[in-house]
Amino acid sequence: MTQGAGAQQVRALEEHLxxxxxxxxxxxxxxxxxxxxxRAEGTRAFDTxxxxxxxxxxxxxxxxxxx
Numbered sequence: 001m002t003q004g005a006g007a008q009q010v011r012a013l014e015e016h017l018x019x020x021x022x023x024x025x026x027x028x029x030x031x032x033x034x035x036x037x038x039r040a041e042g043t044r045a046f047d048t049x050x051x052x053x054x055x056x057x058x059x060x061x062x063x064x065x066x067x
Contacts, residue, residue, distance in 0.1 A: 001009075014021050021035030031039070053063050 010021065017034075017038075019034050020032050021038060022029040022031055050063055057063075
C-alpha cells in the first residue's frame with residue numbers, strides 16, 4: 001500500500017468515526033488521545049484474533065489476514 005492510499009484510508013476511518021485519530025502538522029502527524037485509545041483496543045482485538053486462530057490452525061505459527 002502506498003503512503004497516499006494509507007492516508008486516504010485513515011481519513012475515511014476518521015470520517016466514519018466522526019473524530020480525528022491524528023493531528024496533522026507541517027512536518028508529520030501526532031496521534032490524538034482518541035487515536036491512541038482506538039489503537040489500544042484494535043491491538044487487543046487483533047491479538048485475540050491471532051490467539052483464536054492459532055488454536056484452530058494446524059500451523060499456529062502462520063496467520064494470514066486479507067483485507
